[in-house]
Amino acid sequence: MFCRSDGVRGEAMEPPVASCRCHFFDGCSDLQPPPPTGGGEHWVDEVLRRRFLRLARWKEKRRRLDRSLPVTSLMEFNSEDEIQQLSLSTDFLVELSDGIFAKRESCSTFATFSHQAVNFILSLLKNILLSKREKELVEEIIDGLVTRLMKRMCTIPENAGTSDSGPVDCSDAQFNVQHLFRKLGNEEFIGQRIILAVSQKISNVSESLLLLDPFDDSFPDMHGNMFIMIQLIEFLISDYMKIWLCCEQFDKKIFEEWVRSILKARKDLEVVENINGLYVVYIERVVGRLAREVAPAAYQGKLDLDVFSKLLC
Structure with missing residues (x-):
């Protein structure tokens, strides 16, 4: 023992x-709300x-x-x-x-x-x-968890290492970490912070793509990271947005912060559309879903109407 x-x-x-x-990890790639729980x-x-x-x-x-x-x-x-x-x-x-x-x-x-x-x-x-x-200490612990898992999920060859036959595919491990984020997002306190961190990371990566040599070894992995991050935001909104809005301890301040951050990410991705137009297609799908989910909250005063109107643009 x-x-x-x-x-x-x-x-x-x-x-x-x-x-x-x-x-x-069953059904981790399915885009659908989780079954109702007691x-x-x-x-x-x-x-x-x-x-x-x-x-x-x-x-x-x-x-x-x-x-x-x-x-x-x-x-x-x-x-x-x-x-x-x-x-x-x-x-x-x-x-x-x-x-x-x-x-x-x-x-x-x-x-x-x-x-x-x-x-x-x-x-x-x-x-x-x-x-x-x-609360401040708890926020520090959760923010640290999100930051560290983010580094794992957005792995590139320099961090992932290589094998004798060349770069090693870490996509399965990345999707496992994405699923960890998705499950942790069940708690509004974590989920909203995940979306904020991911949307800010999307903006940072889009800026890096503009300056990166397309023949750089890390270029394909940065593209893969972009899609896995956009997909994670869509998962979290689809799974939990309605549940978060009904939470008694719902944090209106961070909610508005990450909505603005997603709008900024969309704007930043439009700049790199000439590199890969699918970025804009995917982020627009996320913004559309978000607009549908938060419409009632906007009219209840939980989200600034000016911010909501930008989601509809």
């Missing part, structure tokens, strides 16, 4: 995981919760030991500190994503562990937000 619940002792081996197939959508079984936390803590101890930190620092973990658990869980999820890029494929336990990690993060975040504690 790995260790007791307090993590004080145990063999240095990863806890086993059930061998049954996890369906977490009030327990964030519920995490207590046994799985303890098992996941034990694994996450074990991973964290290994990571700290690899960095030659004092062993005494490993005993500072407070199992009752939900914010600390949230930080630990986000680190664990990023480490899982690093693993699939390093191996060029997802291992048999990746779906199960990432499924548990996402559920655990959503459950913790819901409890923390309801208690209205340490």
Whole structure:
């Protein structure tokens, strides 16, 4: 057995995981709203919760030991500190994503562990937000998670590495990370921040494409990244926009910020239309869907009508 619940002792081996197939990544390319769920959508079984936390803590101890930190620092973990658990869980999820890029494929336990990690993060975040504690620290943790996963999803050869036969295709790993984003977006606090970060990244990449040599090795990958980012925004709007707008803690400020950011991304993509006109086609589809979804919110005062009118242009 790995260790007791307090993590004080145990063999240095990863806890086993059930061998049954996890369906977490099934249908990850389908553009359709998720089936309706009851009030327990964030519920995490207590046994799985303890098992996941034990694994996450074990991973964290290994990571700290690899960095030659004092062993005494490993005993500072407070199992009752939900914010600390949230930080630990986000680190664990990023480490899982690093693993699939390093191996060029997802291992048999990746779906199960990432499924548990996402559920655990959503459950913790819901409890923390309801208690209205340490909002700035929580924002920092979530923004860090989004930023780090974004770097994995937008991999280019310099970051992805190559094999003896040439550049390695990381598209499957990228779509896995895209799906992690899509699942994390179930929580409005995370989902809106994902769209903001992605739309800003689209603008940055479009500027880079204008200056990049078309014969540069990273050019095709930047094109692939552009499409996967636009697709992610469409997924999130399709899946959750109606749910977010009904959320009691809906953040109107960040909502308006990312809508403006999408409009800027559309304008920036129009500049590079001569390179690839499909960018504009896809972003226009996203803007059209967004306009349909947020129309009621605009007339309810949740979105500036001037901003909404630009969505209709």
